[in-house]
Amino acid sequence: MTQQDAQVGQGGGQGERKLIAISSGKGGVGKSTVTANIAVAMARMGLRVGVVDADIYGPSIPGMLGIAGNQKPAMSPDQKVIPAEAFGIKVMSMAMLSDDDSPAILRGPMVTKYLQMFVAQVEWGELDVLLLDLPPGTGDIQLTLAQAFPLTGAVVVSTPQDVSLKIARRGLRMMQQVNVPILGIVENMSGFACASCGEVTHIFSKGGGEAIASELGVPFLGAIPIEPEIVDAGDAGIPLVSAHPDSLAAQAYVRIAEALVGRGAAHGGLALPFDWQLSDGTGKPADAAPMSGGAADVVTALDHDEIGLMIRWQDGHAQLIGSRDLRLNCRCAACRDEMSGAPILDPSRVPQTITPTRIWSLGNYALGMAFSDGHSSGIYTFKALRDMQSAEVEDV
């Protein structure tokens, strides 16, 4: 174990604890809101979660979690700071040490020193995940911070505007240069979700976060729509995941949290559950890694183009199944005779241009699919998909 590991491990569980930095190229993109919500989502999964509000210049995590600004931390008998607690999350923030709202004027080395203290000199107890909400930017401070801790990896939050994405790309490159693993990109304020019908309107450009993720070969963790309730929930000190768990944005936060801790993943496959809207790409599950000796019935990546559905399996096998073939292979009671298994669906009634519109996980064994003809009752088991006739793409 390195000295740093030992320091970070002080007062807390070692080994499995994930130390995840949440970063952004510029301020105001919703990084702290993402941190607070994924922390709550992880705590709701039963994980022991801590948050270090490392955004020393604009500490906002305590407010978002309803922790009173004037709540000064107590000290343990061995002179460690006892973190505040809310929603089952332990929290340490600069806001809890400074006396007023004025931003702390600290030089880079001092910031690192404070944060070393927040990570190492706080009575965290046993933790599964410690999230670091970094200050915005891609300068020296972020670089020093990224190197100062044995990070499991970093998440980069961006908004869909070009300028924000360009800065995010710079941040990603910087992390890659200093060998900090990139756990993925989150695109926040990605379209406006209509409260009554759930339809997402893309106010800014669309899909940029995903494009940068694929350009740099890092996972795309998900898109969070603009939801006015997010602001209200943040201001009220009750994060959306707790205030409105059924909202689209809350579900997006939960999926990001699941992807980060590998929950829902079946034996290293896609993080489950997911609900992928193919029209705008929301909810698309992040790719999981193939592995040597991997299973033939575990899906590690899904993609879709004008030809059909690309499925990559854990054993490295890749398959392209035509959209119309998927529809024709539906095994629901309306499409197949339940007793004989003989097709009921008349192929001449299935348009050549049919395409899936939504794909979602069913347990860890199957996919549900909705199609452009309105049909949505088919269950496609992984085994049946693997056995389907397909264009063989490649074996790696």
Ligand SMILES: Nc1ncnc2c1ncn2[C@@H]1O[C@H](COP(=O)(O)OP(=O)(O)OP(=O)(O)O)[C@@H](O)[C@H]1O
């Ligand atoms: N998806 C969203 N929909 C609507 N409002 C949002 C969304 N995400 C964040 N916000 C709002 O945007 C504002 C900025 O969010 P937040 O403080 O999390 O950004 P930040 O990147 O951490 O900022 P800073 O870098 O300045 O600390 C807040 O008022 C927050 O409630």
